[in-house]
Amino acid sequence: MLVLNVLSSPGSGKTTFLRETVRALGGRLKTAVIVGDLATDNDARRLRESGAPVVQITTGTVCHLEAEMVARALKHLDLTGLDLLIIENVGNLVCPASYDLGEDLRVVLLSVTEGEDKPLKYPPMFQSADVAIVSKVDLAQACDYDRDAALGNLRKSAPRARIFETAAKTGVGLDAWCDFLVAERQKRKALDPLGL
Ligand SMILES: Nc1nc2c(ncn2[C@@H]2O[C@H](COP(=O)(O)OP(=O)(O)OP(=O)(O)O)[C@@H](O)[C@H]2O)c(=O)[nH]1
Ligand SMILES: [Mg+2]
Numbered sequence: 001m002l003v004l005n006v007l008s009s010p011g012s013g014k015t016t017f018l019r020e021t022v023r024a025l026g027g028r029l030k031t032a033v034i035v036g037d038l039a040t041d042n043d044a045r046r047l048r049e050s051g052a053p054v055v056q057i058t059t060g061t062v063c064h065l066e067a068e069m070v071a072r073a074l075k076h077l078d079l080t081g082l083d084l085l086i087i088e089n090v091g092n093l094v095c096p097a098s099y100d101l102g103e104d105l106r107v108v109l110l111s112v113t114e115g116e117d118k119p120l121k122y123p124p125m126f127q128s129a130d131v132a133i134v135s136k137v138d139l140a141q142a143c144d145y146d147r148d149a150a151l152g153n154l155r156k157s158a159p160r161a162r163i164f165e166t167a168a169k170t171g172v173g174l175d176a177w178c179d180f181l182v183a184e185r186q187k188r189k190a191l192d193p194l195g196l
Contacts, residue, residue, distance in 0.1 A: 008109035010091030022050035029083035064096035116150035119157035126157035
């Protein structure tokens with residue numbers, strides 16, 4: 001399966017983006033979600049609105065997910081025929097960058113509301129990104145968002161990352177992102193000698 005580790009600062013829109021991603025995929029990929037927070041199952045409840053099975057991990061005081069926590073959560077999911085496993089990490093732009101969860105793609109969100117310079121201020125998170133999602137572009141004008149500066153900073157700090165500009169609230173950019181996920185899944189399927 002294709003496994004995503006989704007990271008960003010608290011509140012930059014991970015849960016909303018992922019719920020709308022599963023909806024926009026419209027069944028093209030059989031998807032499950034694991035979500036980490038210090039406390040509450042709020043995000044799991046919101047993500048379940050997409051129709052996907054969701055397991056909530058509560059970390060207590062720990063500011064990131066670790067591979068062992070994911071392994072334990074996987075026991076609560078039926079993995080048969082699963083195409084896509086999405087892991088929403090704890091909202092934090094520092095600690096989760098140091099922990100490999102066994103993902104295929106590291107997806108880092110940068111919302112237009114949090115400042116164009118975040119990729120420069122939190123380099124490890126962005127340097128390790130395979131994909132950068134600019135989120136909440138519907139709020140760009142209200143925030144005096146400087147698109148050229150933000151994209152320039154992303155290219156500098158996340159040179160490997162494919163960039164998607166999105167607004168989960170309006171659906172902008174979700175089609176291109178979903179097509180990318182389907183293509184990535186196909187790519188991996190083609191490499192699997194068993195065709196699974
Ligand atoms: N206008 C607008 N608001 C958004 C968008 N995406 C998320 N939000 C709002 O941003 C707030 C935070 O969104 P979440 O999806 O909870 O963010 P998160 O990154 O999952 O937060 P944590 O899990 O706590 O780190 C909520 O009030 C959302 O409704 C968007 O595309 N546009
Ligand atoms: Mg969340």
